[in-house]
Amino acid sequence: MIRVLGLAAVSVALAFTVVQPARAADSELIQGQAGTWLVAPESGAKGCRLTFGTNAVSSGYEITGADACATPLPALATATMWNFTDDGSLAIADAAGTLLMRFQQEEGSPWQSEGGNPTWLLPALGDVDHVPTAASLAGAWRIQRPDGKLVCDITLTTDKDPDGTAKMSPNGDCASEIGDLKLTLWAAEGFGLVMLGSDGSSLSFDMKPDGTFQKSEEEEGEPLLLVRK
Missing domain, CATH: 2.40.128.10 (Lipocalin)
Incomplete structure (x- = not known):
């Protein structure tokens, strides 16, 4: 810090x-x-x-x-x-x-x-002059392929678990690559956003200049985008 x-x-x-x-x-x-x-x-x-x-x-x-x-x-x-x-x-x-x-x-x-x-x-990220907050990111989002194919609809909330971490939930069925992670929590840090699973798994995204997110380069697997619905 x-x-x-x-x-x-x-x-x-x-x-x-x-x-x-x-x-x-x-x-x-x-x-x-x-x-x-x-x-x-x-x-x-x-x-x-x-x-x-x-x-x-x-x-x-x-x-x-x-x-x-x-x-x-x-x-x-x-x-x-x-x-x-x-x-x-x-x-x-x-x-x-x-x-x-x-x-x-x-x-x-x-x-x-x-x-x-x-x-x-x-x-610096394009013309962005501020960092996102949990309140500004809360709401309905879609995890999708770069070609637009849906992977999972999710909701980020400002409700917190006993440890103070914000909650999230999938909306309906998700592709196994996301569903198997059992994502239940999320957190924002600078221009980064990480989703956390109940079994210790995680999925990280980095913000783009247009306010959408892309899966972090450190993550394995196919590229994914996180966009508002």
Whole structure:
């Protein structure tokens, strides 16, 4: 998970001492992080895009596009650099080296902050400027082949089980590849959606720029789409 630190706690102490330019051996890691990212609240509120570069500046690497954050995320409006910290976090700072936001990442999950208002750091997806929420995704959906052939109609709800995970249910008969998974729960994480079965099975989807979902590349089997009915 990502932690957002208060400016009072870091403005003097940080001086970006925890963020140093990457060694040559880390250049592949830096290159892999370069590109345009969406920083957006978990609440579904509008976020902003930042472009992470590979040119070294001060104690990190350049950030451009921060002016777009002035309204949706004013805390990032002065961002000029990014880098990885010694503990594996990703830090965003201003020209003076003051830490503005810090993110952490658990294996298999996106970069996320923690605190009063959790925030995602995700590879930009088309013109999408916010992340979906459980409430916005709830409703009737169809799992289908890319050619449109129906595989299973499902309903995603906001009702939760005792552990706090949202419930889902199939509507009628489903093809065995879905029916055999015994899917009963679902969760959204960033631009990802995962369905969970009562026997420990799961099925993951990744959001597309048009708001539909496609089966994650890590999943085995034939490609599937998840579209609203």
